[in-house]
Amino acid sequence: MSEDICQNLSTLNNRITEACKQAGRDPKEITLVAVSKMKPLENIKEAFGCGQIHFGENRAKELQDKMEAYEEEQIQWHMVGNLQTNKIKYMVERVNWIHSIEKSKYLREIEKRASRINRTINTLIQINISGEDQKSGCEEDDLEEILTYAQGLDHVRVCGLMGMASFVDPEEVEKVRPQFQKLRQIRDNHRKFEADNVQLDELSMGMTNDMEVAIEEGATMVRVGRAIFGERNY
Template sequence: MSSDIISRYNQVQERIDKACKDAGRDPGEVMLVAVSKTKPDEDVLKLIEHGHFHFGENRAKALQDRMESIKNPAAVWHFIGNLQTNKIKYMVERVNWIQSIHKMKALKEVEKRASEINRVINVLIQVNISDEDQKSGCDPEKLEGILKYAQDLKYTKVRGLMGMATFTDDLDVVRPEFKLLKKLRDEHKHLSEGSVDLKHLSMGMTNDLEVAIQEGSTMVRVGTAIFGERNY
């Protein structure tokens, strides 16, 4: 029921507000990206009616379909999944944020496609903070080179870093991973010039958003706590 999704959404927002208060932060500093995955358009539309506008998808085809079926211009679309360079051309016309850039090759493709339609796209550089082979993200030592390359881009704006922590209920495992991403952001802030402005840290999901906020997150990506378990 639509009332259920609004109730769950409000509960997540309350968690964010409390985490910010406990950390001495302004809740306005933390953007909630609702990750709808396999859920119906109706759920997304209910949240838009409720006043929420940032939505994420982790599969390129799902994002493409969602953007085509929901025409509300207030919606802000984030791609957060494993990025295949050949999929970029299908999303540049409407996607607002690509959170999972981890190679110069992908930056070059975003710049090329965005320049063709004279459109600026926000991106985050994804860093592998969990040291898991199956997790996407650049190695921390490659971050400087990627950021230096991005400084001279015209249609691609690097707005910060993104990381995916180890999937575990043990918050003592994820906390140092979040600390690492913030440390990397702080160490590379001197590269914030041109098209690079390292303002954002996208980290934290349903099970660990409080820890992420304590460690400096400015974007949390929440699916299950809002939409329920995904449909396979």
């Protein structure tokens, strides 16, 4: 299995390199987040052994369990799924990135919890770029209030935006290009709210099927699970 994961990571990094070449970008600008949702911890260990550093989870409990079971200091843990205020206390001791901030109340809870242990958590504000009701994220009109609130925090760093495009088959990826363009434009329009702890450099967008288009449109983080770990057994 480790050979498969290593090969998958190699193939994926080649895809990222090629996409950057096409877009005139440096592959070093892209962070690959390996989303290990519902995959065993052994898969994470194998991927880490192949050089993968960043790992993402969709569920707070699964993230908590894996962080506690695998205390490898070099790993960067990302919470990429829906957030609940009452689950934040279980992740702040170890999580490095939280991608799914859609309300100020989440920042307030992270600040409260992180201040007690003197940690600073990297966060991304999630925008609903697809317009689909089932997709999480705030609206563009909400972003100013969230960023303004964030400017007063000491243990939260807002590093950029995150978005989930509509799911499409590989041959239809051009359909989601406008959604990635929208996220980049929203980011650019809100640069004026940057402060010491608010720097909107990161764009977390793009997954297995559409990451090349996302990279062409400015993604700095891509969140990939299936192309690394294979299909999930639900």
